[in-house]
Amino acid sequence: MATLTRATRIRNPALFICDLQEKFRNVIYEFPKVITTTTKILRATQSLNTPIYLTTQNRARLGDTVSELTPYLSPSQPSQNSRLKADIDKTLFSMITPEMDKLLPNPSRQGEQALDAILVGIETHICVTQTTLDLLSRGHRVYVIVDGVSSANAEERAVAVQRLRDAGATVTTSEGVLFEMLGDAGHAAFKQVSGVVKETKEETRGALEALARI
Structure with a gap:
C-alpha cells in the first residue's frame, strides 16, 4: 500500500467525475447545481488539457452520463487528443475498479507521479467517499469539490465531507481549485479560465x- 500523501499545492491535476447519471436527476439533493459546477470545471x-476519468454506476439501469457534460468529453477539434482517459461502467461503489486502477499512475513506482485528483459527483457518503479513500491509499492527493458533490439526503454530505477531510483529502471549491491550477495571472490559459469563472x-x-455549508 502506498504512503498516504496529504494534499498540498496542485501539481498533476486530473478530474474524476463519479456517476453523474440521468436517473439521479430527481433523487439527489441539488443535483442541477452539481451539474453546473462540473460543467464549469x-x-x-x-x-x-486536464485528463478526465469518468464512471457510471450500473449504466443499463441508471442511465448514461447526463447530457450536459457530453459536449466537453470529446475533443473540441479533430486534431486534438481526447482528455477522456476512462469511461467505465461499474458495480463497485468506488471509481477505482481494477480496470481504472490499471489506467492510473502508481506513485510507488519510480518515475510515476501521484495525481491531484479533483473529485466531483455522487453520492458523497458512498461512491465519493470510497473513491477518495482508495485514491489516498494509493498515494494520490484528493481535492473534494464541495460545490460539486451531493447525496440523496443532504445531511449525509456534511458527515461524509468531514470524514474525508479527516482522512487526508482537501475540501475546496471549484473556483479555488481552478485558480490554484493556474497559479499565475500570466498563465496562457488565464483569460479562458477566468472568463468561464466570470x-x-x-x-x-x-x-x-x-x-458549501457543511
Missing part, C-alpha cells in the same frame, strides 16, 4: 449557498 480546464458567477454563488 470541464469548460475551464479545456485549455489546460460567466458562471451566479451559478457558482447558488451552488455554494446550497452545498
